[in-house]
Amino acid sequence: MNLSTELRLKAIIDGTRAGTWEWNIRTGEVVFNERWATMLGFTLEEIQPLSIETWNQLCHPDDLKHSYELISQHLDNKIPFYECLCRVRCKDGRWCWIQDRGMLVKEADGTPTEWMMGTHIDVSTELESQQHFAHLAASVPGILFSFEMDSPDALRFTYVSERSHAYFGISCKAIEEDPDVFFDMVHPLDSNEIQATIQSCFESLSEASCQFRIVIDDAEQWFRAVARPIRDPFGKLVWHGMLINIDDQKQLENTLAHLSVTDELTGLFNRRYLTQALNDSMALYQRHQATFSLISFDVDHFKQINDCHGHLVGDKVLAKIAELMEQRLRTTDIVGRMGGEEFLVILPNTSEKQASQIAENLRQIVNQAAFLSEDDTPFIVAISGGVLEMSEDIASVEELLRRSDRLLYEAKERGRNMVLDEKTASKEWVFTTR
Secondary structure, three states: OOOOHHHHHHHHHHHHOOEEEEEEOOOOOEEEOHHHHHHOOOOHHHHOOOOHHHHHHHEOHHHHHHHHHHHHHHHOOOOOOEEEEEEEEOOOOOEEEEEEEEEEEEOOOOOEEEEEEEEEEEOHHHHHHHHHHHHHHHHOOOEEEEEEEOOOOOEEEEEEOOHHHHHHOOOHHHHHHOOHHHHOOEOHHHHHHHHHHHHHHHHHOOOEEEEEEEEEOOEEEEEEEEEEEEEOOOOOEEEEEEEEEOHHHHHHHHHHHHHHOEOOOOOOEOHHHHHHHHHHHHHHHHHHOOOEEEEEEEEOOHHHHHHHHOHHHHHHHHHHHHHHHHHHOOOOOEEEEEEOOEEEEEEEOOOHHHHHHHHHHHHHHHHHOOEEOOOOOEEOOOEEEEEEEOOOOOOOHHHHHHHHHHHHHHHHHOOOOOEEEOOOOOHHHHHHOO
């Protein structure tokens, strides 16, 4: 291709739609091409006469100052090229973003001339898109992120939004440079969950999410991460997603879960939880022969307490009995209120003999406690109990409860304020429960 250098350079400039500038740094003379003017909405005739003041008046004052600082560094050979992003006033009054690049022209032997030359390219569309994304990333209630991975063990973040500092006190750049900065904050008990999710992402190439705790200054907070893989224009697979704080949601879930299994009056477990706990204990016994015992308690003459002292006092009696039981039982024991004045205690890894002794101790503690009426007059409360150890001949939770209740009923029939198990109950009572 036999084209002159001048023609080839013109074709390149026209093809890139770049505005060109030439500036005599001694005299202030400037030369702009037509494209330079049209980028700003002018014609060259409209901005005559041309001088460096033309640029000084159109460039944003803050950017102009920075521009001259960079030019000075270039002229002092501190930087090889001049490059600056500037806001420039257009004819219609709006600001556009101009990528300004140039360098000092030198003779063939390296002698500097008085001229600098360069280009101006309008990058407003690109900058506005970046700014819109930055504003979006700053406004969403979470951290935006992108990552790539060659394997589940080789994950690298290519982008993390600046909100990471507000959430974790760690800059986005620090996480991008070293992903372990983030993963080291994950609660140890949740690390496997995250690793499994990453493995799933890598293998399925599909959207995935997980919930985990982040530990910051010894305080835990729950987060949820969701990411979806997308191929970029070069065919590379990149996962894009968002990390949001769900601590308030988790706290609410935990509160609701607690309320769903808690007796409102006593704060003990309720019938729903006790039934599930019995099913779990029975399944564990059937699978691994893990023994457990059950105590059924009932407050003696509770109707009389309500009739004589009022239901408010009756409620206080139940609450105090619950408190006394919680104080004396082991952390592995499960105590709850089945309803009314009936309590249930599940004792893991406990024989009937041991359970009977525990039940007797609880009976004595309640019987010796001080209960007060509305006028602070003390009165005595007694409880009766039935104790039963799980055995192979018990086929269901219903049968387990029925047999423990029969023992409780016999304690009531024999005078109340006592505890019976299958060894201390009469043979007739034991037989009728089977």
